[in-house]
Amino acid sequence: MQPLEVGKPNQQIFSDTLLKLAESDRNLLVVTSDSRGSGRLVAFGKQLPAQIVEVGIAEQNLVGVAAGLAAAGKHVFAVSPACFLTARGLEQIKNDVAYSDQPVRLVGISAGVSYGALGTTHHSLHDLAVLQAINNIDIVVPADNFETQAAVEAAIMHPRPLYLRLGKKAMHHLHAPGADFVIGKALRIRRGDDVALLANGETVEIAAQAADLLAARGISADVLSIHTLRPFDEAAVLETARRVKAIVTVEEHSVHGGLGSRVATLLMQAGVTPALRIVGIPDEYTYTGSQQEIFAHYGITPADLAQTAELLLHATRVEAI
Amino acid sequence: MQIPELERKSIEYRKTILSSIAQAGAGHTGGSLSCTDILNVLYNAVMRVDPHNPNRSERDRYIHSKGHSVEALYTVLADKGFFPAEKLATMGRGGSHWVGHPTRKVAGVEQNTGALGHGLSVAVGMAIAAKQDGLAHRVFTLMGDGELTEGSIWEASMSAAFYKLDNLIVIIDRNTLQITGRTENVMALEPLAERFSAFGYAVRTVDGNDVAALVDTFAQIPFEPGKPNLVIARTTKGKGVSFIEDAADWHHHVPTAAELTTALAELDQAEQRRQERYATA
Ligand SMILES: Cc1ncc(C[n+]2csc(CCOP(=O)(O)OP(=O)(O)O)c2C)c(N)n1
Ligand SMILES: [Mg+2]
Numbered sequence: 253m254q255p256l257e258v259g260k261p262n263q264q265i266f267s268d269t270l271l272k273l274a275e276s277d278r279n280l281l282v283v284t285s286d287s288r289g290s291g292r293l294v295a296f297g298k299q300l301p302a303q304i305v306e307v308g309i310a311e312q313n314l315v316g317v318a319a320g321l322a323a324a325g326k327h328v329f330a331v332s333p334a335c336f337l338t339a340r341g342l343e344q345i346k347n348d349v350a351y352s353d354q355p356v357r358l359v360g361i362s363a364g365v366s367y368g369a370l371g372t373t374h375h376s377l378h379d380l381a382v383l384q385a386i387n388n389i390d391i392v393v394p395a396d397n398f399e400t401q402a403a404v405e406a407a408i409m410h411p412r413p414l415y416l417r418l419g420k421k422a423m424h425h426l427h428a429p430g431a432d433f434v435i436g437k438a439l440r441i442r443r444g445d446d447v448a449l450l451a452n453g454e455t456v457e458i459a460a461q462a463a464d465l466l467a468a469r470g471i472s473a474d475v476l477s478i479h480t481l482r483p484f485d486e487a488a489v490l491e492t493a494r495r496v497k498a499i500v501t502v503e504e505h506s507v508h509g510g511l512g513s514r515v516a517t518l519l520m521q522a523g524v525t526p527a528l529r530i531v532g533i534p535d536e537y538t539y540t541g542s543q544q545e546i547f548a549h550y551g552i553t554p555a556d557l558a559q560t561a562e563l564l565l566h567a568t569r570v571e572a573i
Numbered sequence: 574m575q576i577p578e579l580e581r582k583s584i585e586y587r588k589t590i591l592s593s594i595a596q597a598g599a600g601h602t603g604g605s606l607s608c609t610d611i612l613n614v615l616y617n618a619v620m621r622v623d624p625h626n627p628n629r630s631e632r633d634r635y636i637h638s639k640g641h642s643v644e645a646l647y648t649v650l651a652d653k654g655f656f657p658a659e660k661l662a663t664m665g666r667g668g669s670h671w672v673g674h675p676t677r678k679v680a681g682v683e684q685n686t687g688a689l690g691h692g693l694s695v696a697v698g699m700a701i702a703a704k705q706d707g708l709a710h711r712v713f714t715l716m717g718d719g720e721l722t723e724g725s726i727w728e729a730s731m732s733a734a735f736y737k738l739d740n741l742i743v744i745i746d747r748n749t750l751q752i753t754g755r756t757e758n759v760m761a762l763e764p765l766a767e768r769f770s771a772f773g774y775a776v777r778t779v780d781g782n783d784v785a786a787l788v789d790t791f792a793q794i795p796f797e798p799g800k801p802n803l804v805i806a807r808t809t810k811g812k813g814v815s816f817i818e819d820a821a822d823w824h825h826h827v828p829t830a831a832e833l834t835t836a837l838a839e840l841d842q843a844e845q846r847r848q849e850r851y852a853t854a
Contacts, residue, residue, distance in 0.1 A: 310725075310728035310732070312694065312724070313697070313725060313728035313731075313732055316694020316697070316725065317694050317695070317701065320694065320698020320700075323683065323684065323695065323698070323699055323702075324702030326702055343691070344691060344694070344725075347687070348685075348691055351685045352676075
C-alpha cells in the first residue's frame with residue numbers, strides 16, 4: 253500500500269464547500285455562536301455577511317434560532333464546538349429541531365478530543381450517544397476531505413435534521429477518485445476477510461494504516477468508514493461480519509453509546525457474533541494531552557489497532573482448536 | 574371582530590377549556606384560563622392566519638412558548654376551523670395528536686413546545702428570516718411569567734434587540750403565579766418592564782383579561798420602529814371562575830364533575846350579564 257497523502261482539516265473542507273454552495277444559494281445561512289474562527293468561517297462572514305447570523309456565546313439560542321430560520325425555509329447550518337452544541341444546546345436539539353422536525357444542519361466542530369489538552373470541558377465524547385437516543389436526527393461523521401465535501405453537499409438537500417461531526421486535524425485522503433458517497437451507506441476503504449476494522453471520523457485513517465500493517469503480517473483486514481451512524485448501514489456491517497472472524501471497532505467517542513455499541517447491538521440481535529473489541533475512550537477521567545497523545549494512550553494508533561486485531565483473531569483460532 | 578363578540582368568545586372558550594380538561598382528566602387549568610383572552614384577541618382580531626391553508630407563507634406566526642397551556646390553544650384553533658372541534662375530545666387519549674403540549678401534528682401549530690424557555694429563540698429565527706426576505710408577516714410568542722427565569726429567554730432577548738426585530742411580538746402572561754406560588758417569592762422578576770426595556774424591547778403593559786384593551790395595544794404594533802415589541806399582559810391565573818382565580822393549586826388541578834358544573838354555571842351567568850350590559854347600552 254502507498255502511504256496516505258495528507259489533505260486539509262475536514263473543518264476547512266466544510267467551510268470551503270459551504271462558501272461555494274452559499275454563493276449560489278442565497279437561502280443558505282450559517283448561524284454561529286462566537287464560533288466562526290474555530291469553524292473557519294471568517295472568510296465566509298467577510299464574503300457573505302448577509303448569510304451569517306451571529307448569536308454570541310449562546311448555544312441554546314443558536315439552536316432555537318436555527319430552528320426558526322429552518323421553519324422559514326432557510327437552509328441552515330448551525331456551527332459550534334461539538335462539546336457545547338450537543339450539551340448546552342441539547343434540549344433545543346431534542347425539541348426545537350428533532351421533535352419539531354425542523355431540518356437544521358447542526359455542525360459540531362472540533363469534535364471528540366480535537367481540542368486535546370484543553371481538557372474535558374472541550375471534549376465531546378457524549379454527542380453520538382445522546383443524539384442516537386433522540387429520534388429524528390441523522391448523524392454523519394465523515395472521515396476525510398472527500399467524505400466531508402460530499403456530506404456537506406448532501407446535507408443541503410437532506411430532508412431531516414442532521415448532525416455533522418467534524419474535527420480539526422489535517423486528514424489523509426482515503427478514497428480513490430470517483431468514490432460514491434451516500435448518507436447512510438458505509439464506504440469500504442480496504443477489502444479483507446480475516447478481520448474487519450469498523451471506524452468513523454478521524455479514526456478511519458488510523459484503521460486503514462492498521463490494515464496495511466496487518467497485511468504485511470499476512471492478515472487481510474477489511475476497513476469500513478461508517479460515516480453515518482443514523483441511518484445505520486446494517487447491511488454493510490452484517491455482510492462484513494459474516495465474512496470475517498474478528499471485528500475491531502474504533503471511534504473518537506466514549507465506548508458507551510457510539511459506533512462500537514451500535515455495531516454490538518446489531519450483531520448480537522442478528523445472531524452474527526465474530527469476536528468483537530470496542531476501542532474508544534473508556535469511562536474514566538480522560539487522559540490529558542494532545543489528540544494524538546490521547547489516542548496513543550487509549551490504543552488508537554495503527555500499531556495498537558493492528559495488535560488488538562491480531563490478538564483477537566489469534567484468540568478465535570485458539571478457541572477453534 | 575367587534576368587542577362584544579370577542580367577549581362572548583372568551584366566555585365560550587373558557588367553557589370549552591374547562592370541559593375538555595375535565596373530560597381528558599388532565600390539563601393546565603389556571604394557565605389556560607389566564608391566557609384565553611390573549612389568544613382570542615390574537616386569532617380573532619390581530620393575526621392574519623388562514624385555517625384552510627395553514628401553511629400559507631404570508632401568515633403571521635404564533636408560537637405557544639408556555640406550551641402547558643395547550644387547552645387554550647387547541648380551543649381557539651378548533652374554533653377557527655384548523656381542525657374539527659370533535660378532536661378536542663381525543664385530548665390525551667392513546668394515539669391522539671392532541672397531547673398535553675402542542676405539536677406540529679396538529680394543524681395551526683407552528684412549533685412543538687412544552688419545555689419552557691424555547692419559544693422565543695425560535696420566534697427570533699422566524700423573525701430574522703422574514704426580515705431577510707422582506708416579508709411583512711409578524712411573529713408572535715406567548716410566555717409565562719414563571720418561564721422568564723429560564724436563561725435562554727435572555728439569550729434570545731439580546732438577539733431580538735440586536736437584530737432590531739420590530740416584527741416580533743413577545744407577550745408575557747403576567748399572572749404572578751407559577752407552580753410553587755407567587756413568582757416574586759419563587760424567584761423575583763420585578764422590575765420586569767424595566768428589565769425588558771433595558772434589554773432593548775419597546776414595552777407596553779396592558780390588562781391581559783380585557784379584550785378591548787388588548788385589541789387597542791396590538792393595534793399599535795410596531796410600538797417603536799427597530800425595536801422588538803413586548804407586551805406585559807397583566808392577567809389573573811384561572812380567570813373567569815371565582816374559585817379557580819388566583820390560586821396556585823389550580824395550575825394543573827382538574828375540575829371534578831361538581832366543580833365543572835359550578836364553573837360552567839358561573840360562566841353562563843357572566844354571559845347573561847354581558848348580554849344585559851349590551852342590551853341596556
Ligand atoms: C424547562 C421546563 N421546566 C419545567 C417545566 C414544568 N413546568 C410546567 S408549567 C411550569 C410553571 C410555569 O409557570 P408560568 O410560566 O408562570 O406559567 P403559567 O402561570 O402561565 O401557567 C413548570 C415549572 C417545563 N414545562 N419546562
Ligand atoms: Mg405564571
